[in-house]
Amino acid sequence: MPMYGKARPVEGGLKAKSGGRGSIGEQWWSRRFIDVLESFADRSRLTRGRTYARKGQVMQLRIDAYEVTALVQGSDPEPYEVSIGIDPIQDTVWESIEQALASQAVFRARLLAGEMPPEIEDVFAIFGVSLFPRASTDMHLMCSCPDWGDPCKHTAAVLYLLAEAFDDDPFLILAWHGRTKDDLLAGLRRLEPAEVDPLTIDETPLAERMEDFWAPAVVRDRPPAPPVPPGLLLRLLDPPKVKVRRKNLADVLKPAYEALPSLDQPE
Template sequence: MDFSERREPLPVTDGIRSLSERGSIGREWWSRRFVDVLESFADRNRLHRGRAYARKGQVIDLKVRPYEVRARVQGSRPEPYEVAIGIDAIGEETWRVVEAELASRAVFRARLLAGELPPEIEWVFAELGVPLFPASAHDLHLMCDCPDYGDPCKHAAAVLYLLAEAFDRDPFLLLAWKGRSRDLLLQGLRRLPAEGAPDPFDVGDEPLTAAGFWTAGPGLAALRDRPPAAPAPPDLLLRLLDPPAVKVRRRPLIDMLGPAYEAMPQA
């Protein structure tokens, strides 16, 4: 039972208020996934109180740093509570492997450069042993100086829900929390295809022969069983190229051309 703060929390004038007034929190697939995972293992009563705190605007501020989120939450006492939410660090070598894997898939690379998180990116992280989302309570290191022994307490729960909404606004914030800023990730994705992608015309030292030329390939049934590939965005080539230094009315050229590329398939 939660014996802390039986009184109503003190009101906050300029607190961070959840955009969701009722129902689920999280709009995009990545923020919904984060919330779903959180609600699968956390105490439901404290999560309910945390949602109420988030919707009242009791969180004063929220800062996302590599492997840590810090916030202040106003409760019933005069001084706000200090909340910290940590996750395990990902080593630099592991991040390089992740970047190489993402860069090797043109659609992933294009979508990330376009500011999107393709759902399949979760598989890439899972295959490399660094899950994109916390799998259990042990993957979140929750700290709050309130007297509630719950894990999470309602103050940390409020921060987690607002963190999900922050992911809605900026998907790269999720990756920044995992230790890779948007700029560093995109620099790596632009650089790796030119430096590390395999040459499709390089056959190595193996001699070319006619062996297997007349062998039947996979049947139509096998092709139907293959999972559909993620559709390429209309501005794929635009995003793959290094952005030019040209600006139009102080806006980058690719931002101006993007709507035109998106309109081409419809036309």
């Protein structure tokens, strides 16, 4: 592995909030992003990337649709340019995702309240889209430094700070996927159940409608709502501060909840 000089100090760089040792990322969505990153990346480069993130070597960080760009100061006089891209989601797929989210009151309510429900991953998966990268091949990592690591320490530093940005605002994850918070919430409000046609009353005199008075009502077909994951309740509620043999109660109950749907199926 090539050796490089010591990184040049940066005035006013972006520093990770977790200034000391320990994990970066507090919310479930940022930890999910970090867990995926640490599952495939080189450990030594990740360690140096965390150090860069905590020292403030990242000078700029910008999140746009399908691309994150940053400047990271290394040992060279000029900062390195970092770009982290993801594949775009087609507009038709986004429309289907928004309709699915709007069709479930729990999703709509939590998103409109500014929260990111864990079940949103399942909704994206229904339409063949992964909310978080599953492997290095799901991201297009580029850095102007001479290190061919995937990711290099400069890109790793940006990824860690990106996770902290997601911590502060989970809607940045969706903005990275091409939908800003305002766009998504406007779409959800537009698709609220208020669109359901109200019951109309025919003012035709009863005497003229006796022949079809007892005819069955016509019910319009509506698209089915996406399936609700078995562990929905466990993930919606705050986990109780109870542990069973050093395991969280929600983790202990999860297999039982996942087995419930199969109990309804005939053998």
